[in-house]
Amino acid sequence: MTNHWVDIKNANLVLIMGGNAAEAHPCGFKWVTEAKAHNNAKLVVVDPRFNRSAAVADYYAPIRTGTDIAFLGGLINYLLANDKIQHEYVKHYTNAAFLVNENYTFAEGLFSGYDAEHRKYDKSTWSYAMQPDGYAAVDETLQNPRCVFNLMKQHYARYTPEVVSNICGTPKEQFLKVCGMIAETSAPDKTMTIMYALGWTQHTVGSQMIRTAAMVQLLLGNVGMAGGGVNALRGHSNIQGLTDLGLLTNQLPGYLTVPGEKETVYEEYLAQRSLKPTRPGQMSYWQNYPKFFVSLMKAWYGKAATKENNFCYDWLPKLDKMHDVLQVFEDMHQGKMNGYFCQGFNPLASFPNKAKIGGALAKLKYLVVIDPLATETSEFWQNFGEYNDVDPAQIQTEVFRLPATCFAEEDGALVNSSRWLQWHWKGAEPPGDAKGDAEIMAGLYLRLRDFYRKEGGAFPDPILNLTWDYAILDRPSPEELAKEYNGRALADIPDPKDPTKMLLKAGQQLDGFAQIQDDGSTACGCWLFAGAWTEKGNMMARRDNADPSGLGETLGWAFAWPANRRILYNRASCDPAGKPWDPKRAIVHWNGSKWTGFDVPDFKPDSAPDQGMEPFIMQPEGVARLFALDMMAEGPFPEHYEPFETPIGTNPLHPKVVSNPAARVFKDDLAQFGTAKEFPYAGTTYRLTEHFHFWTKHAVINSVLQPQQFVEVGEELAKEKGIQDGALVKVRSKRGYIKAVAVVTKRIKPLMVNGKKVHTVGVPLHWGFKGVAKNGYLANTLTPFVGDANTQTPEYKSFLVDIEKA
Amino acid sequence: MALQSLDIERRSATTTPSPSVREPMKVAKLIDISKCIGCKACQAACMEWNDVRDSIGICEGVYDNPMDLSADSWTVMRFSEVEPEPGKLEWLIRKDGCMHCADPGCLKACPSPGAIVQYANGIVDFHEGNCIGCGYCITGCPFNVPRLSKKDNKAYKCTLCSDRVAVGMEPACIKSCPTGALLFGSKDDMTRHAEKRITDLKARGFENAGLYDPKGVGGTHVMYVLQHADKPQLYHGLPKDPQISPLVSLWKGMAKPIMGIGLGLVALAGFFHYVTAGPNEANETEEDEKEEQ
Structure with a gap:
């Protein structure tokens, strides 16, 4: 947000x-x-x-x-x-x-x-x-x-x-x-x-x-x-935290990026990312990139990271291309992968074209599933009748299940949609042998390190030199990890305004990312999170809901990245002279000598309005982009392209270019796309209030409230197809079929599109073959294996189906 | 003495006058249907607090589940797709359950002393320990709410969390509601709040918005804010003018003494049957067949 x-x-x-x-x-x-x-x-x-x-x-x-x-x-x-x-x-x-x-x-x-x-x-x-x-x-x-x-x-x-x-x-x-x-x-x-x-x-x-x-x-x-x-x-309680900490293949923590395979020169890597202002007087905040990068490498490699060795830049992997989940499962499907670790993730249920995902998992030698629940993925090799019609004798993949804790069984911070890091305390002890994810990862790491120590290996340095100074080696605590991502001074940091004073003494926690240095004198695991755990303690655990503005600006509640700022780009809430556009919405303003207000100003605190600095300080030009320059894969202005499976078979704006010309699509999957002739209806998947993804079908109360898989069909289409409310129907796409109860509704109406009546079939996705709710089909049996051109997120929302009485 | 909030005003089949020294505040739950998103958090909270679990059922072609009130489901959401004006679709979602009538038909109909009580704060509560499972409360209820349990043959329904209210907490459903569609407080406060909501709804184009607090049952301690107060039946058949069944009045009036004699005779006959022929046992197949029906 x-x-x-x-x-x-x-x-x-x-x-x-x-x-x-x-x-x-x-x-x-x-x-x-x-x-x-x-x-x-x-x-x-x-x-x-x-x-x-x-x-x-x-x-x-x-x-x-x-x-x-x-x-x-x-x-x-x-x-x-x-x-x-x-x-x-x-x-x-x-x-x-x-x-x-x-x-x-x-x-x-x-x-x-x-x-x-x-x-x-x-x-x-x-x-x-x-x-x-x-x-x-x-x-x-x-x-x-x-x-x-x-x-x-x-x-x-x-x-x-x-x-x-x-x-x-x-x-x-x-x-x-x-x-x-x-x-x-x-x-x-x-x-x-x-x-x-x-x-x-x-x-x-x-x-x-x-x-x-x-x-x-x-x-x-x-x-x-x-x-x-x-x-x-955001769709999961901590999915914001996942992106913030860079758990995507091309990302490092704090939206720093993994170098590409051609970026072998450290200085060029930095220069490419610390762009100079393209208009006079602008801040271009990413010029600080080297500070954040160097301090990240110091957090990871400590004393081993030195100015002389470019802070271990050469140890970072260099990307040949994105290895997002679609790419990974494509590689797996082609038999190019031996093993797969699956942590808090249920790809058989969550990824498109279930048949392809199941086929890919069957080509692995081993699969490790780290999860509190027995997921469809961990049971992919078992036959569950029509729901998962496989022959276990034909699948050689060895599956290991490592029981993990769930969120209520551990302390730590979650980052919510508001960018707030909110600390929480566990409500229950984990059952049986379940272990926290950090403990499981630590166990894996320490064993790997032992192997590298004993046997050498091709490239042991990044493994052997990783900073690992937790009090209990195989159980890093949430507090220790939080302090690490906040960052600390490794040497005394002098105050640039008054060299006789110290900003921080060696060993002290950083107050914020303004103190981060590019010379190796600070370590910081995620610059955006700096300020979350300072010398004053755990800022994420704060629970003061005082709101002097009346606008919900509760700066004493938890910690919001960046810098505890609640509304991003808030300089733009004022006119060029620094006066709020709307006095009722005054969150920051220029008081004649500095920027101040109810929120943390998103601006250089002492830059007077007449100095001409513009509000979007992350951009080299200081302003927001209506024209995106080269930041998007398919064009600087958004253009309408049809879904890859389109019910009208054309793009009325430009029939020769129907769908996104830069979207992620693999050759073999092209043959798996259906046409409107064969599959005339627009399908779309979604969630229901009663359930959370594929988890809560394991919980009794949620299953009482919404026990059985259904699909939604408009009254007109139902009448055309002779489908009765509550009857069983079969929904087919080019990739497979599901059977479910029909909910016939006035709430989905056919739409007139390009001279053609288009019906929509709605497919809620919560069911599967593990849990206490009625067994069902994985909705992603139907969805196509094609992704967004920038994020590679699959097109779960728009595909083609046919429907008939089962 | 019991907690003030559990002072009893009326008891079923009892003529002893109730204590009246203290006059507790009348409470009410306000259900603002215009704010309800049908998330069923109230259903979940009800199950959790009252420790009841309905069975995992099936989908019957609607969002509603469980499909009806039961001894294990004391509140359910009723979803209605309606078009009050042609082409103007609305999805009305009504939380159904006991209305806690000021003049409770269930209590009036109940023949078992103290099985149904009305607290001085307005809550109508079932004391299952005294319930004889006759089902008269069901006949007496103008809203078709009480349900007999197959397990113990006693009648159950929403208690308005009388146990929570007794110690100054709001009912569990109120606590769980994420949008403020459910509110709890004094009946006066709830009525005033409803007036503001109705003014807002009228400004948003719902000319017939209004409060559902039907007079036929003396008003209720569960009230609805309706967008279409002129057509309550749009909300999954909410009765326009609920009245206690005339059979109950009949029973309370002249029929009761006669039926009392009748019941006595039946009991006597049963006793003689028992001493002469032994206990009456249904065989299991018969029971199973009945359940399947």
Whole structure:
């Protein structure tokens, strides 16, 4: 989230799109009811289904799954055509005025630089026109046809209400009604918050859907404002922590990145990531990258990491390509992997095309499952009749199950959607031999290290030199790990303003990331978390809910990264002179000598407004990007592309380029995609309030509340197919079938798309063949093995199915 | 003496006057259907606090589960897809359970002394120890709430967590509700809060929003804020004007003494049957067949 859960109460308008907060985030949804009760806010829900969020919405509009960019692109066109943008904000705080490289083009669904053979772009033209002085060229009058504002206007002029309605199936009046409600928040004293979740991420154009939403919020001046922002509702209690700590193959902790295979030179690796400002007077905060990187390496390798050896840069793996889960299972399926460790993860249930995942696991020599539960993955080799029809005699994979604790059986911090690190204390002792994940990992590491010590091996240094100074070697405590990611001084750190004073003495915990050094005198396991465990103690365990602002800015409650800041980009909540756009939403302001307020200012504290530093300090140009430069895989402006399995078989905007030209797709999977001729209905998967993923089917009460697998079918389609409410149906995709009870409903209506009636079949995903609920089929039997071009997140939300009475 | 909040105002089949020195506050649960997201946290909390577990059932083509109230499910969510105006779909989700009537039909109908009590705070509670399993409370209830347990043949329903309320806590369902759709307090406060909610709903286009506190049963200690108070039956058949069944009045009036004699005769006949023919035992197959039906 750019903002946080409590802040949702400050919105005038809540847009739930690409998510279903009432259903999937019921506790957080309380802040929507607060906004309605105390701020007279309106709630708008845009979704393929009239869901439980829609049940309490002021306005609902249907949309075909996978077409959100068309909807939001149409909204951008509406805002520009009707002059409903916050002009001062757009002019000063976005790159609207920046001139774009003269060779940048967009035509027939493709941006300049496309390489069809490799399905990727040469992105060199997706850049600014540069001035001779090395800075980007701008036209503050916004008259130049090559400025971002005009290119954007031109790009989205195609997304007329008629075009939107034709692609999305949203009736035109309903689309315009939503546009009208959203447009009202372009006033400086009105804000909209956007709540989204996996309904946006799980598409081949998922990242671009979110980007389009961000563009809308920038045009409306809603970023950095209390009650505004683009707010991702995370799906697991600690999935935010997972990304923060870099548990993706191309990431290091704190959003530092793993070097690529060509980045063999340390200095070049750093230079590439610590970009100089591209406009005068800008901060370009990533210039601090070397400090964060060096201190990370010091945390990992201690004394072994020295200036002379580039702080062990050569020990880091260099990536040939992304090894995300789709790639890993592709490799496994091709027999290129021997073993797989699966920790807190149930890929057979959670990954698309169950047949492929099961087939891949069967090619392993060994599989280690670290989990509190017996998962479908750990039992993949057993025959459960139709639910898992395999022959155990044919599967040679040896499976080890290491019982782990669950979250309520251990102390530690979870990072929630609000970016708060909240410490929690265990509520129960783990049963039997269950061990904490850190203990299990430590046990593995120490044994590996022993092998390397005894036998040498090809490359023992990174293993043998890893810092491992925990009090109990095979049981690092949550407190020790927390102190490690906060970081500490390794030597006395002098105060740069007064060298006679010390900022920190050797051994002291860091107060925040401003103290991190690039010379090896500090160690920090995750720079973003610096400040979480200082000399004053565990900041994550704080529980002071005092809220002097009345806006939910409870700085004494837990710790929010970065720097305990609650609303990101909050400098943008003030006009260029440093005065809040809306006095009711005053979270920070310039008091004449410094930035101050109820929140921690997201800005250089002493940079006066007339010095011209802009609010988006992480960007080299200081402003937010309506034009994304080269940061996205498929283009600097989001464009509507159809799901890989599209019910209309074409893209009305550009029939030659139907789906995302840069999306992740493997050759063998192309043959596994269905067409609308064979599978005429739009399928989509989702979650229900009563269950949490594939866990709670192991719990009695959840299973009482929602005992058996079902699919949702609209009344019209049910009638056409002779499907009775409560009857068993079979849903097929190109990859397999499931059988489930039909819930026949008024809440899913057919939509008119490109002259064709499109029906949606809804597939909740919680069931499987382990647990106390009624056994069921894994919903991901149906979904396609294709991922987003940037995040590689699979397209669980849009695929094709057929349905019949079972 | 019992806790103040457990002072009893009325007892079934009892004519002894109740103590009246203390006058505790009347309580009420307010269910704001316009805020309910149907998450069923209240159902889960009810099962947890009261230590009852319904069986893991099946899906019957709706979101509702368990499908009905039972001796193990004292509250269930009822989902209704309705179109009050053509083309304007609404998904109304009503938490169903005991309404805690001020004039409780169950208590009036109950022939067993002290099996049903009404506390001075308004809560209507079943004391299963005194229940004879006759099922008259079911006939007496205008909302079809009490259920007989197959296990012990006694009637069960929501207690409004009388045990929690007695020690100053809110009912478990209230505590669990994430959106504030469930509120608990004095009946006066809840009525005032409802008025504000109704004003808000009217401003949002629900012209007929209103409070459900039906007079036919003397008002209730569980009240609903309805978007369509003029059409309560939209909410899964919530009765528009609930009344205690005329049979109960009949029973309470002239029929009761006569039936009393009748019951006495039956008991006498049973006693003679027992001493002459021994206990009456149903064979197991018969029972099983009945259950399957």
